[in-house]
Amino acid sequence: MTVEDSRIERRWEQLHTWGPYGFLGISIVLGVVSADPHTAQAKWFTAWSLVGAAVVLQLWWHATGFRRPDRGRTPSPAGTAYYVVRWALAFVLTWLSPFFAFYAATGYMDADELLPRRWRRFGLLASAVTVAGAQTGGMPLRNVLQWLLFAVLLAANSALQVGIAHLNDQEKQRSRERTETIAALRQALDENAALHSQLLVQAREAGVADERRRLAAEIHDTIAQGLAGIITQLQVVTNTPDPDLAEEHVSRALALARHSLGEARRSVHNLAPVALEHDGLPEALQKTVAEWGERTSTRAEFILTGTAEQLHEEVAATLLRIVQEALSNAARHAHASRVGVTLSYLGEEVILDIRDDGTGFDLLAVPTRSRAGGFGLDGMRARAERIAGSLTVESEPGLGTALSARVPLVRHDN
Incomplete structure (x- = not known):
């Protein structure tokens, strides 16, 4: 994961952690500002009790550690229970004041993380019902026009959230595929590095073996032949009583010895034969x-x-x-x-x-x-x-x- 990917991941984590608190606070402020001063005391008591319950629910969710990245990203029974209770609180609060639709909209953010895959669309639909009801002016719906408007808004909200969820699933799938591809590439790179190291060792060994073959061939083709020629000339010297002939063959033996010595030096340094020098x-x-x-x-x-x-x-x-x-x-x-x-x-x-x-x-x-x-x-x-x-x-x-x-x-x- 790159640095930029880590930064984006942290921001999403912060939104999922503090988003419900923020939306609940916005809902409370707008609900209080727009409330009718003559509202019945029982309704106020109910609203504040539900707000307190919502705060306690959020604190419980984070205090238990389920919101940690290594646990909260995977659907679980605790996550499903948290989602359902939060939705129920948001639904009732929205019935009391449509402005709590902001809090209800938090169901759009984490349905894919809290609910099992087969229940995910139902969770989005339930949140869409609450938000669409608030958008029509609040529940209960009182006339046919509100019901028609509710149906249109519900369809629009549902289609929008389902589309976003589908795109999000695709993005996650691509992310998983990229992660798997990167892992495969890293494995391939590791294997390639190991193979490269092995090839270097083999090349080094092949180079040593080739150099040995070259020296063996050079010794056989030059020094060995020169020594054989020297032996031949010295044998003539030992078998002839003629001093002049012996001296001639000794001179040839000396010339062959010098030539062989030069060839030996050139073989060691991998130079061209003496005959090709000039x-x-x-x-x-x-x-x-x-x-x-x-x-x-x-x-x-x-x-x-x-x-x-x-x-x-x-x-x-x-x-x-x-x-x-x-x-x-x-x-x-x-x-x-x-x-x-x-x-x-x-x-x-x-x-x-x-x-x-x-x-x-x-x-x-x-x-x-x-x-x-x-x-x-x-x-x-x-x-x-x-x-x-x-x-x-x-x-x-x-x-x-x-x-x-x-x-x-x-x-x-x-």
């Missing part, structure tokens, strides 16, 4: 393929088709990592004598093809790793899918292997 993707791929071919003594060739464009860092890094992993697999498993890498710029798409003439393998016989591991074919496929791309693999035992990665051509942000 070169675009075509130049980086050409150097990577040439260095790999020289290191493994394998015939390796790079081909560029289409017009090269500056790609987004993530797209370029993804394609470079796929090539590095594919070349590593070709060296470790395929024992290929020839490898070809083709980078094609086709409109809004970039296609990367890697082919080798190695031993090949049976795709159905390859154990499937979880993509969360970030290794091998699943790792390359996960990288491509991370940037809305795809990876297809074709291979047969003895017929080599062909990989094709298709990714959107996302240009570099200027």
Whole structure:
């Protein structure tokens, strides 16, 4: 409930509390001022006795606590008795002086709160009878004209009060619906807040898991490959008696160690690969393929088709990592004598093809790793899918292997 609603509620409560006193006071003042000095003493005594009874009734009603908001707003036997007795007092007082119709009109204010729903219209009709009788000049009615006027005024008062009661019921119904809607919205907001908190936790956990996968893939695709190359070069050193050849392979091992160290640092900080620091993707791929071919003594060739464009860092890094992993697999498993890498710029798409003439393998016989591991074919496929791309693999035992990665051509942000 808003502050304005609370203020209006308090004002209605004050009207219902002090209204009967106020209307009774107005009726007394007007009745005394307009009274005939020659009125019989018995009539005066009766009137003042009924006024006293009305005051006592109001004091009782408030003293017993039935008028409290948490009790007086709900129809009860005590409320019905209070309404009936008050109406009876008002009816008799109006018979004595029409000005007590003001007091009788209090029945219009609280019939919906004091009477059960099935008796509410009868209560309004009874109050309308008293008020209409006073409006015709007071009871008893003495001629046909007064009776006709009484009938018209009764119908008008009844229709007016029934209409107001109907509108009041509708307003209360809307108020209840608004209250229920607000409660439902608050519940929805609470649930939404809880869901939002849960999503934040899940997003945080997903971010941690994604970062772990990224680091695992980077370590596998860069550091592990570099260490494998270093081991290969050192094995040559230990197996050759030629000092010049040994020195050459030691130099290569040192270069691989420096390169792996740089890649490790960049992986930790999520930077682009070293090969892309100063070169675009075509130049980086050409150097990577040439260095790999020289290191493994394998015939390796790079081909560029289409017009090269500056790609987004993530797209370029993804394609470079796929090539590095594919070349590593070709060296470790395929024992290929020839490898070809083709980078094609086709409109809004970039296609990367890697082919080798190695031993090949049976795709159905390859154990499937979880993509969360970030290794091998699943790792390359996960990288491509991370940037809305795809990876297809074709291979047969003895017929080599062909990989094709298709990714959107996302240009570099200027």
